[in-house]
């Protein structure tokens with residue numbers, strides 16, 4: 001059940017530091033939105049505030065609204081744990097749970113959520129691993145520790161883990177930055193598949209990747225050193241890469257940045 | 259212009275890499291010798307101590323009676339009886355201490371690492387630091403003042419255990435804290451991202467990841483307090499017979515046995531002193547061994 005996200009006038013802070021200034025954007029369901037922009041402009045920060053992961057950092061807070069199908073996830077009545085169950089996340093560096101086997105890693109979210117039925121868990125594990133294009137590689141060693149896989153396999157394991165809890169939205173923070181071109185391609189294909197069921201937001205430094213996988217692209221930039229990052233523009237990916245509305249976007253995309 | 263073969267053979271530029279120079283070779287050898295020497299010097303007292311204790315206590319601990327009998331009814335000059343009552347005492351006092359100190363210490367460490375912010379956490383850390391610097395005799399005196407003087411309890415093994423808790427607690431808090439801080443923040447976030455609540459993340463992800471280190475720390479802390487002597491001198495009386503009641507009566511532990519037999523000038527007394535010392539070392543070694551095994555089995559596997 002993919003859902004849409006609407007961000008309205010979102011200001012994000014780390015303590016006193018104003019990291020991101022007034023972001024407004026909309027992510028339609030069953031689409032891929034790419035965040036691009038120079039390092040430190042706040043892409044990860046915005047992404048992490050979409051599932052309330054931002055507030056895990058001590059002193060961090062946000063102002064403004066993030067609506068998931070019209071419901072404000074920052075409303076005082078909303079439980080952040082529920083939000084994160086609905087909006088999953090894949091991190092830049094693969095982080096499988098080191099104490100768990102491959103199978104247990106995949107179903108960790110369900111098991112910690114209280115599901116006990118062994119047969120059901122095994123089914124979910126297989127379905128998620130197939131969904132993450134990893135089943136063929138690991139089906140014969142599901143009981144080996146998650147840390148015994150290669151980096152690219154670990155990242156796909158983390159994707160399997162994230163989709164096993166069947167979130168509505170999947171956030172990915174530079175999921176391919178530590179991977180070789182073949183694993184990258186595997187994950188890009190996977191994103192194309194996942195798009196059918198999930199709403200996806202992906203941060204990437206790789207322009208070709210953004211162009212290849214995303215339907216719309218958001219370009220973030222810094223107004224200057226020490227200034228908060230801001231959203232320069234968001235538009236259809238084709239338009240951003242062929243005929244962007246802002247000069248700054250064109251400069252960045254064509255490599256004339258800074 | 260004529261070029262001879264020899265000029266052609268010579269490289270145009272001097273080679274980039276040369277053999278290790280004489281000065282550096284000398285320094286290297288000197289450093290190696292010094293480091294090895296320091297190691298040997300550090301080793302000498304250790305080996306000497308072990309050899310002395312083993313040589314003098316060996317005869318006592320190889321008898322079966324030593325591990326199965328107390329000194330009840332044994333005369334000071336008699337080569338008879340054993341240290342069973344003292345071994346029981348040491349284990350009981352240590353285990354009771356651990357039962358209290360380990361959960362409290364681990365929970366305190368969890369608070370400090372996972373929840374602690376601001377003044378309360380800083381105060382706790384500060385108190386733990388102070389507590390870890392308190393000499394054992396002072397801890398014993400405090401318990402004496404609290405339990406024996408204020409609350410009118412008699413001398414008991416329980417009072418000893420409470421003093422040991424004061425000594426063990428900061429060690430457990432510190433080592434657990436360090437182990438929990440080693441768990442990468444990314445693992446916690448990965449768990450949160452699956453919609454797992456914080457407490458469950460701590461119990462099911464963070465603690466298992468840190469388990470082997472935490473267990474090692476606890477075992478070493480237990481080994482450490484086992485040999486503490488000041489509390490048993492102040493808080494419990496000496497007895498020649500077995501006592502399983504920690505709340506009542508005298509209970510001998512190995513340090514107390516050593517201390518009391520030191521006043522026995524007979525050769526039998528001397529043998530008991532060294533026998534008890536060797537037993538204490540054996541017990542502590544066993545604890546370290548268990549710690550190593552447990553940490554090996556609960557260590558994170560990558561293969």
Ligand SMILES: Nc1ncnc2c1ncn2[C@@H]1O[C@H](COP(=O)(O)OP(=O)(O)OP(=O)(O)O)[C@@H](O)[C@H]1O
Nearest residue numbers: 014017019038039040041042043044045046057229
């Ligand atoms: N935990 C934190 N505490 C304080 N400031 C932070 C923290 N994390 C990020 N920041 C600051 O917030 C700003 C945005 O950081 P963010 O990580 O969102 O950038 P980014 O666009 O993801 O960069 P990159 O492309 O390098 O990942 C930066 O100025 C950064 O220094």
Ligand SMILES: [Mg+2]
Nearest residue numbers: 043044045173
């Ligand atoms: Mg980032």
